[in-house]
Amino acid sequence: MSAQQSGHQGHSTMKVTLHVWRQKDARDPGRMVGYPNVECSPDMSFLEMLDVLNERLMEKGEEPIAFDSDCREGICGACSLTVNGIPHGPRKGTTVCQLHMRSFEDGAELFIEPWRAKAFPVLRDLVVDRSAFDRIIEAGGFVSVRAGGCPDGNAIPVPKEEADQAMDAAACIGCGACVAACPNAAAMLFVGAKISHLRHLPQGQAEQKRRAQAMVDQMDSEGFGNCSNYLECEAVCPKEISVKVIAEMNRDYLSASLTREEQKNDGGGAG
Amino acid sequence: MSADGPLLDGRCPTGPIETRWERCKAELKLVNPANKRKYKVLVVGTGLAGASAAATLAELGYQVHAFCFQDSPRRAHSIAAQGGINAAKNYQNDGDSVWRLFHDTIKGGDFRARESNVHRLAECSRNIIDQCVAQGVPFAREYGGLLDNRSFGGSQVSRTFYARGQTGQQLLIGAYQALARQIGLRRVKMSPRTEMLDVVVVNGVARGIVVRDLVSGKVETHAGDAVVLATGGYGNVFFLSTNAKGCNVTATWRAHKKGAFFANPCYTQIHPTCIPVSGDHQSKLTLMSESLRNDGRIWVPKTKGDARGPDQIPEDERDYYLERRYPSYGNLAPRDIASRSAKYACDEGRGVGPGGLGVYLDFSDAIKRLSEPVIRERYGNLFEMYERITGENPYRVPMRIYPAVHYTMGGLWVDYHLMSNLPGLFVLGEANFSDHGANRLGASALMQGLADGYFVIPYTLGHFFASTKQEKVTTDHPEFKKALADTNAYVARLLAVNGKRTVDSFHKELGKLLWDKVGMARDRAGLQETLKRIPELREEFWKNVFVPGSGEALNQSLEKAGRVADFLEFAELLAADALEREESCGGHFRTEYQTADGEAVRNDEKFCYVAAWEWKGDGKPAALHQEALNYEFVHLATRSYK
Amino acid sequence: MSWVCRLYRSSLGAKYVMASTGVLLLGFLIAHLLGNLQMFAGADAVNSYAESLRALGPLLWVARIGLLVIAGVHIVTALRLAKANEAARPVAYVKQASRQVKPQTKTMVLSGLVILGYVVYHLAHFTWGFVLHDYSTLVDTEGRHDVYSMVVYGFQCWWVSASYLVALALLALHLCHGITSAFQTFGLNHAKYATAIKLTGPAIATLLFLGYASIPVACWLGIVQILEGT
Structure with missing residues (x-):
């Protein structure tokens, strides 16, 4: 047989x-x-x-x-x-x-x-609701483009090093282990990974500041904890994403808070 | 068997192939922008096809309500595709073109796909790359900053775009982000952890669905102006496959039972390089990239039942069977040939590993020739994955591989507009049958899902709305009430059986039966036996299945039970289709139809058609409808890889 | 200024506040250490340095109040964060474990509060004269407040020195984590400098510990002692 x-x-x-x-x-x-x-x-x-x-x-x-x-x-x-x-x-x-x-x-x-x-x-039992992660992405974890009318894929060269860094962060599988491991139940690694992924690509840079603000604000309203730099998230991440992404998020949020003027319809993506 | 009723019309445009889609688009009717928001579209499934369709339709202004059974749209099984996505960009200047991609796909599909659809797919492939780059998909790049390509089986040009070994994941995240943006803008309502259990048909048009909230257990109906199914393939009918555990046929099967034709269910693709089964506990199979065959040599011992370890077997007692039988392609023979050859070796009793179900994929020569660091550089992560799963170090011991079900080319029948024969029901991605014929080429599944979602459905759905006048229906309509009551009764029936056997035990038995008789090689006697056995198993299921818990809570056994009940019905159609198709083509190999040296023999005279099956009721055989396949541009020819 | 409130209320804003107040407090620690190290230059140097500080008059009060506000904000924000962090995990794990949580990180709030307590005692001891002696009556030959003798007398008491060293050790642990974290909080992280940044915290903490600890140790060893005639 x-x-x-x-x-x-x-x-x-x-x-x-x-x-x-x-x-x-x-x-x-x-x-x-x-x-x-x-x-x-x-x-x-x-x-x-x-x-x-x-x-x-x-x-x-x-x-x-x-x-x-x-x-x-x-x-x-x-x-x-x-x-x-x-x-x-x-x-x-x-x-x-x-x-x-x-x-x-x-x-x-x-x-x-x-x-x-x-x-x-x-x-x-062991099933949890992770829709908070989806709401964080919905707040700003995207590039506002519509289908059709996009320039040729090779129109904007992206240095390999930048593309590789974007990919390192984009490897996140959104499992939530970072939150589960963090003594503060913080979602910094997840949010940082998404912000890092898009900030390393020219396509994502137009919305870099708005994205950081919108995603962090949503993260805060979901009731996640704060970062104490335990680095436990990095240690358990199954994709071994570096806490470097958190530093990048911190940088973007700071610069957004200090320099960006808030827009009237800041809530959603650009229609 | 002859067809019941007239030939099906695929609504394909005519004229020169390269102008068909342009002409079709020019002739499609449009919906006024202000009117779009009056139409509501229900999208089921949020993989590449579903997420891209939901996002794009919402961008256009339609009201969209999307559903998925996973806890987030980002987890759909498109995420697991490793290799890449094809596009006729010709960035490598190696002579690629839309025509060549079209030609390769038709030939790769063993002349069982529609020319018009495939050409459109090849045209759209270029826009997909642009779209994904704009969304921030981190495709691999060269040092100059331009997009990198790799080559893939079944073509002689480098046209595959990739993001490390996670292309499916990255494309899905791109589509998911586009969808998330629309959800944030309140243009899409998203219902995760919600499973579709029925289609509601009003006056012959699909107008809604019945879903079960998998957390509360509540069954609800949703009404809309069209239903889009993007619910993936049915590979899990074999129980063991490379599909995710949740993949199922339920949505498409229930639509089939409401009138949608199911086309070519016998076309199933079996991938040659998967990690073999380690025991009865096995819950799924893991695919290893086919690229391993570039440097690994496949062999089995020459003698039956050779129990020695691989290092104990001297060179002249090894059979490098692919190199022996296919000297020009060797270890890189196409997927179906490589898979079947492994099966034959194991059938002869020369398989290796637990249960004798495996063949060696040996890198020792490559390591000698290129050194271990070079091999590590090329395949490091794959070797690591293999080691993680099997506990064996492939740098020291040859890998063991075995084929596994990977993709299903069959699906609900759709016309050129991707609408099924049931008006208002559109089917996208792996769930439909349209673009891959009898066999799918590597890196084409992602391409098809995204082409359907981003670039086809936005046009054809508008045309459907603009050209059909429909009255508004709500969930108060009697058909909705009836569908709701039926589904509630169905759920109650599953829970009421209260027998002795678990759902998984039925699923495993069904899977084993199909794998043995309707797997890599099929024959009349085996298929007939299977067709006899499936109804018996189904009957036992409804008498003796045990589904614990209640319907008003999160109940994973109940979810599985519904899916397995549908597989038990669907499997019969799969076997019937395989029996009816008396030829060997692509993913369908009938042992009666092969050459003396084991090559597939297609029968274009009798079987150059799409077999679309109509549900005729419980216990009645399905009725066959045929759609003729005409090859005006690529001439029918025999595949040869000798 | 609503954006300032919004920033402060956000999780990251609170971290910027922690990091910037922490850096300012670190600045104070360094300045204070430089002042203290003048002990090695003899009584005259220390006492004239102290005198010049007092001569700042209102400016000294500005500095004192500023320092108090900075420390207050640092502490209040830390407590706010700690409370939010506790609320973020209402049900604890039955089985607790970690891969790399370090004790100095886990105990930041605790070490911070102990240091706060010690600072109050330290002020009570040397500045307000509530503990042991009222040193304000010590006057050197030139009629200045004799800080030099105050320090030497103070550290002659074994438990004063011992508690000082313990507090310093806690402070060093606090800084080990705090300084490196400040880089991360401000987004100063780069693969090329990662190791350097990682070592900055422990390095500065060690230097401060050695600097501060050198004074009681020097008092014990008699390297710094009360000279005849003062």
């Missing part, structure tokens, strides 16, 4: 003990629930281990643990678990969907919690 799925079960197995945050809905206060001796294979991804646990729970007629995931290859930014206090778990530069059980010892005890921040309310 040529079954793709008939690959035999991994050669070795291991057991882990889980403590998972369970919360019925946004109003429920929630609590940690223990799941001792969960069997898994070192070849499983962390989320596959949870899949297997969920199958077991359902076979017993229990409700599975809800968690967000989609692409499971580290690019969509949906997965959002804090493992033993570290967003996305112990492996540097790796989303939790790409984390494999071989990163843990047999018999390990793992605490799995949702992103915790006022701006990211828990919807259920």
Whole structure:
């Protein structure tokens, strides 16, 4: 048989003990629930281990643990678990969907919690609402162009170094690990990354100041914390985005605050 | 089987190919700017096609309400595309042109795509790059500051634009930002974590949708003047694919059940270089860039069941089967050939790794020839990704790869205007069938999604509004009430089964069945067996599935259950289409139709058409409608990569 | 001036305030250290320096009030930020961990408040004369306030010196983080200078610590002592 799925079960197995945050809905206060001796294979991804646990729970007629995931290859930014206090778990530069059980010892005890921040309310179990990030982008995280009528792609040369810096920042997957890791639950790395991405390209520079002001103001109104330069965001970012982007945001916001005259219809993008 | 009813009319313009789109645009009716805001468009799906369409339509002044099941439009699966986006810019001065891109795409699609559509796609490709650059997409640049290109399979020019290995992500962020801007301006209302469960048809026109709020569980209806589906492909019918976990056929399938024809479902693309399955727990497959085949050599042991490690197998006991069978292309043979050859090697029992489902992709010669740092420079991040997933170091041990379902060329049938046979229902991107024929070339999916959204739908939708007179409907209309009640009943039915098996166990069983019989190589007996087996599995599903929890809350099992229920119906159509198409072409390979040395044999005389299927009701076979494919500009020829 | 209020109320504005007041306070620390180091130049130098400061008259008060306002704004803003930061995470992690949070960063508010307490004590001790002795009666041979003797007497008490050193250490930790952060806050970050900027905080903090600590140490070692006849 040529079954793709008939690959035999991994050669070795291991057991882990889980403590998972369970919360019925946004109003429920929630609590940690223990799941001792969960069997898994070192070849499983962390989320596959949870899949297997969920199958077991359902076979017993229990409700599975809800968690967000989609692409499971580290690019969509949906997965959002804090493992033993570290967003996305112990492996540097790796989303939790790409984390494999071989990163843990047999018999390990793992605490799995949702992103915790006022701006990211828990919807259920490990699922949080990150729409605050979308609202920050809606406030100004774009270049105001319409489809059609754009100049030729090569009309404005962009130095490679600048394009590379823009790309470094644009690699952000919007997962929110920076907020989850920051002792202040600040969103500086996320907002800084977007501002940095667009400020390094000539196309984004026309709105550089307005963008910084609009995005930071929206960030503040969402209830994120402030930057204390812990640098924890940079340390957990699965795309390893540098806090340099925060400095760039600080620079843009300062210069915007000191030099830019506010426009009447500052709220939205230029029609 | 012969077609039911007259040939379908794709509303393609006539005349010289390079003037067709211009002429079409000139003849399209327009909506007065002041009137645009009176029209409401419902856009489902916010990947490249959906986000670009929603943003562009809102820029024009239409009221737009967009929906996606993800928690943010930025997470749609377009984000995972790695390689790049094609455009006939000819920045490299290497002889590229719109004509050549058109020609390559028609040939790559194995002569099963519409010429008019593909030419339009090639024309729009140039505007896409300009548009994306203006939006701030950080494409790779040369030191002089101009855009860089790379070459990609299936073409002899360098026309692929890229942003490191994250082109899909960057293009999606561009489209998402354009959409976000319109949301900020209150011209688009965005409903994330909302899944479409039905289309509402009033007087034969698609006028609304039924959605379920995935957080509160509330089922609601929305009325509009047109419905745009941009909900991606159905690769997850195989359970394991490179698609995101959430990708599903539900939106297009429910539209199909409301009258939209489903075209060419049997065209599924299988990507040769994915990381093999490691066990039963496997939840999805990860694609590795095809560029690896530039320096890696693919081999399996010559003898069956050789259990030695790769370093123990001497050179003369290795079979570099692609180099042996396709000496001129070698390891760079096209995707379908490379995939099928791997399958054959494993079927013969010569596969490697767990379960014998893998072949080696060996870099040791390249490392010897070029040195490890050079290989690291070229493929460092891919090697790292491989190591992260498998725990093996590919600098020391050959990689193991195996094919996986990657993209689906089939989809809802649309005409040249991207409107389905159900008036008012437009279908964009991977969700439609239109531009890739039987096989998609690399770096073309992003191109199609954005062309549809930025540059086609804004014109053709206006024409639809301007040329059809419609009365206003609201969600108080009886059809809406009925659709709402039906959907609520459907959700309740899923929850009420209360059986013993989990949703995933059904999905895995269905996937395995399809992969075995309707995967890389198909035959009559296998397809017939599958067609018998699927209804049985479906029946068991409705008797024995267990969906825990309630409908009035965030319930991921319930979401999955609805999707799997639809896959269980859709799979039957996929197999039926594969059975009906008695030829091998592109992503559809029938073992009965091959040459003595295993090459695909197309049958242009009998099958040079689009197979568009009409839903006839539960338990009844779908009716086939045909759209003739005429090749006036690129002459029918056999692909050969020997 | 509504934009000033808007700026101050914003998260980044508060950081600019923290950084700029911090830099001004650092300026004071440096000036104060330069004054103190005149201890090594002998009683006459210190006492005449102190006298010249007093001679500034109203200007001295301007400087004092300015300093007080700067310190006040620094502290009030810090507390405001701390409160907002606490509110940003209403539910704490059950399992707490971090990859690179450093103790000096985590304790900025605490070290700041301890330093504040110490400064009050320091003023009470040397300026207001509430602690131990009233030094205001010390007068040198030229009839000037004898700051030199005051310092030497002060540091002769072991716990005065010890608490001084402890406070200095906290101040140094506070500055390690604060100075480097100020660069970041003003957007002064560049790959080429990243290492230099990272080291600036610890370097200045160390220099200040050594400079300030040298005086009590010199008093103990007798390098600085009360000379006969003063």
